[in-house]
Amino acid sequence: MSPRSRGSGDVSAVETDTAAAATGREQPRQRVIEAAIDLLVREGRDAVTTRAVAVAAGMQPPAIYRLFGDKSGLLDAVAEYGFARFLATKHIDPDPKDPIEDLRDGWDLAVEFGLANPALYALMYSEPTRASSAAFKAGMEVLMGRMRRLAAGGWLRVDEELAAALIHATARGAVLTWLTLPEDRRDPALLTTMREAMVSAVTNQEPAVQETGPAGAARALRAALPEQTTLSGAEQHLMREWLDRLAAGG
Numbered sequence: 001m002s003p004r005s006r007g008s009g010d011v012s013a014v015e016t017d018t019a020a021a022a023t024g025r026e027q028p029r030q031r032v033i034e035a036a037i038d039l040l041v042r043e044g045r046d047a048v049t050t051r052a053v054a055v056a057a058g059m060q061p062p063a064i065y066r067l068f069g070d071k072s073g074l075l076d077a078v079a080e081y082g083f084a085r086f087l088a089t090k091h092i093d094p095d096p097k098d099p100i101e102d103l104r105d106g107w108d109l110a111v112e113f114g115l116a117n118p119a120l121y122a123l124m125y126s127e128p129t130r131a132s133s134a135a136f137k138a139g140m141e142v143l144m145g146r147m148r149r150l151a152a153g154g155w156l157r158v159d160e161e162l163a164a165a166l167i168h169a170t171a172r173g174a175v176l177t178w179l180t181l182p183e184d185r186r187d188p189a190l191l192t193t194m195r196e197a198m199v200s201a202v203t204n205q206e207p208a209v210q211e212t213g214p215a216g217a218a219r220a221l222r223a224a225l226p227e228q229t230t231l232s233g234a235e236q237h238l239m240r241e242w243l244d245r246l247a248a249g250g
Helices: 008-043 050-057 061-068 071-089 099-116 118-124 128-132 134-152 160-180 188-202 214-227 233-249
Strands: none
Touching: 008 050, 008 061, 008 071, 008 118, 050 061, 050 071, 061 071, 071 099, 071 118, 071 128, 071 134, 099 118, 099 134, 099 160, 099 188, 118 160, 128 134, 134 160, 160 188, 214 233
């Protein structure tokens, strides 16, 4: 029977078989990742060898190489799984009532994930190349979306990219610093102080743009324009004309 002559039931069967095959391929991979995480949590990173993971997953060592290439590939997969787990915990509010509290909540969530999963978190951020993982990039897109909303409301004190980098760096630094401290020296004030320092560094106490949208932003920029010297007189005149039109048009 040609593909064009298949009935809907045949197509459904093919789709079901394809999904089942994909699931079948993913099951051993997931089993290995979970075994690796269990070893990582219980015995530390040095315990995560291809042989130990294979035994824990009930597989032969060559299967690890078929699935992940080598130990480095396995650790990358474990880190990607960690980034995906963290991404799944993120709550995205496209229009938060209080954007500064929304920023605090996002920072707290990142820190709480790290403190709840110390071994996995340390692995996730141990290699700079893991910033290229799909789940890490997706998480950064969520953060950049939050930065764009803050910028649009006039809350950002610095550039969006710098703000995102500061938020990410302070959260990661807070977690890794906390984990290196003896338990009797872990003062919650460390986390609160670092968070508030981040908030002060990247946001204004009051929005620089009182009215959201292009008109409010145009008015704020128009007010600040005479204070800057980067543009020539002709460029400032043209910029002022554009801003006037934006401010008037809403």
